[in-house]
Amino acid sequence: QNKSANWFKQVAQRAEALGQQRLRVGVTGLSGAGKTTFITSLINQLENHRKGLLARRAPFDRLESVRWQRESVEQPFPYLESLSALSSNPARWPESTADLSRVVIDLRFQPQGLLRKVQPVKQLRLEILDYPGEWLLDLPLLQLDYGQWCEQMADWLEQEPRRSLAGPLRDQLLEVDPAAPADLQQLAELKAAWSDFLMRCRTEAGLSRNQPARFLQPGSDVAAEMLEFVPLLRANRHSIAPADSWFGICSGRFDYYRDFVVRAFYDEHFRHLDQQVLLVDMLGPMDAGEAALVDLRDAMEAVLSSFDYGRSGLLARLLRFRPRIRRLAFCATKVDKVSPEQQRAVQQCLEDLLLDRLAEVRHGGVEVRGLPLSAIRATRQEGDNLIAGLEGQDGWVRYRPGSIPAHLPQSLQLDSPELLPLRPPPGLHRSEPFPHYRMDDLVAWIIEGAQL
Ligand code: GDP
Structure with a gap:
């Protein structure tokens, strides 16, 4: 009897496998763009689909059940930890x-139309892959050799603000003779100093293109000593040197990084995605000023190249496979920091910043949807003012957000919108939908990718 019970179970599982659609969605953005908050809110909105804005729109009116998978997910997204931070007091x-982390959510929909009585329920398995957007910044490394990378870094370090941020490190790197025998102790120190420098670029100057990306965002799959290399500023694409020289050691590790870290991410993860959500903190750089906006533009152009399938298969050649992402949601995040009337303008400024590159992505056959988003709304509106709590403080402040232009000026010079560090709203609970802006539109957009 046990045997036949097992058999039935297997058949049921197979039927389920046949009737079930899978949708693989990447969620990415540079550090601080709002990925963790976004995914937490996304699961929360789905779990509470009967109560929030979702309840009123198709196809969620046919959504019968939602199950977030707790077990047997590799590198699971820390949903419960995130919830407990948000609902603490x-x-x-x-x-x-x-x-990188994963979310698996199973959804069951009532079928629609005349045949709904005889059709089986529609099942959708949503697989979300959350990964640091910085990893996509390493894509250009796939076409560089170590000497070329050194030339590029020497170039970057000549210009402000990186030149000042690098300080004495630049001189130290200029002193190293690439052909001399490597001093591994000194190399380790230089690598630590390079990582510090990348961190300062990010925190002090708001720069986004900080290479190699895994120095700041290593992930769990890379052996630490393979990350021990730095650009040698006196090396170039014509350099040749013995294997145990500075150049020999650094170029060997660079090659490993390029071929087994950068490429492996694309081969093992990126190539399986059906659609992508790309989150961008546009308000931060608008507040920080022109240099941060220029760097955000350069970084996002680099990130968007992973979705640019138009240019005669250049990307397919580089990656050695043809990516299958067909839909991209491109979202300015945290727009609850400005007034509702300004939110579209923030998104517009972001799209202005990346006008050409977005046109190329669309031209390559990817459907792009732009949405200004707030995963968790921390402000309340009262007339022209916003009311919110400040991080690390009790009580409430009332403020009027600074101006946001309808379009991004060509000069990239703006009046700072004046942003405050807001704390999450009180009273968040797993069993209630979190307040947000346009999460329902975004969840609907994700689900549109399936046939339900
Ligand atoms: P990640 O590094 O991409 O995972 O970004 P996080 O999700 O950790 O977000 C970084 C920070 O941005 C958070 O700690 C919040 O301060 C802020 N943040 C994220 N989402 C929102 C939002 O919807 N509204 C507001 N006001 N702040 C947000």
Whole structure:
């Protein structure tokens, strides 16, 4: 009897496998873009689909059940930890993750139309892959050799603000003779100094293109000593040197990084995605000023190249496979920091910044949807003012957000919108939909990718 019960179970499982659709969605953005908060809110909105804005729109009116998978997910997204930070008192933002993580959610929909009585329920398995957007910044490394990378870094370090941020490190790197025997102790120190420098570029100057990306966002699959290399500023694409020289050691590790870290991410993860959500903190750079906007533009152009399938298969050649992503949601995040009337303008400024590159992505056959988003709304509106709590403080402040232009000026010079560090709203609970802006539109957009 046990045997036949097992057999039935297997048949049921197979039927389920046949009737079930899978949708693989990547979620990415640079560090601080809002990925962790977004995914937490996304699961929360689905779990509470009967109560929130979702309840009123198709196809969620046919959604019967939602199950977030807790077990047997490799590198699971820390949903419960994020919830507990948000619902603690005082509320805290969840810990950003610096690694890849996964979410699996099973959805069951009532079929629609005349045949709904005889059709089986529609099942959808949503698989979400959350990964640091910085990893996509390493895509250009696939076409560089170590000498070329050194030339590029020497170039970057000549220009402000990187030149000042690098300080004495630049001189130290200029002193190293690439052909001399490598001093591994000194190399380790230089690598630590390079990582520090990348961190300062990010935190002090708001720069986004900090290479190699895994120095700041290593992930769990890379052996630490393979990350021990730095650009040698006196080396170039014509350099040749013995294997145990500075150049020999660094170029060997660079090759490993390029071929087994960067390429492996594309081969093992990226190539399986059906659609992508790309989150961008546009308000931060608008507040920080022109240099941060220029760097965001350069970084996002680099990130968007992973979705640019138009240019005669250049990307397919580089990656050695043809990516299958057909839909991209491109979202300015945290727009609850400005007034509802300004939110579209923030998104517009972001799209202005990346006008050409977005046109290329569309031209390559990817459907792009732009949405200004707030995963968790921390402000309330009262007339022209916003009311919110400040991080690390009790009580409430009332403020009027600074101006946001309808379009991004060509000069990239703006009046700072004046942003405040807000804490999450009080009273968040797993069993209630979190307040948000346009998460329902985004969830609907994700689900549109399936036939239900
Ligand atoms: P990640 O590094 O991409 O995972 O970004 P996080 O999700 O950790 O977000 C970084 C920070 O941005 C958070 O700690 C919050 O301070 C802020 N943040 C994220 N989403 C929102 C939002 O919807 N509204 C507001 N006001 N702040 C947000």
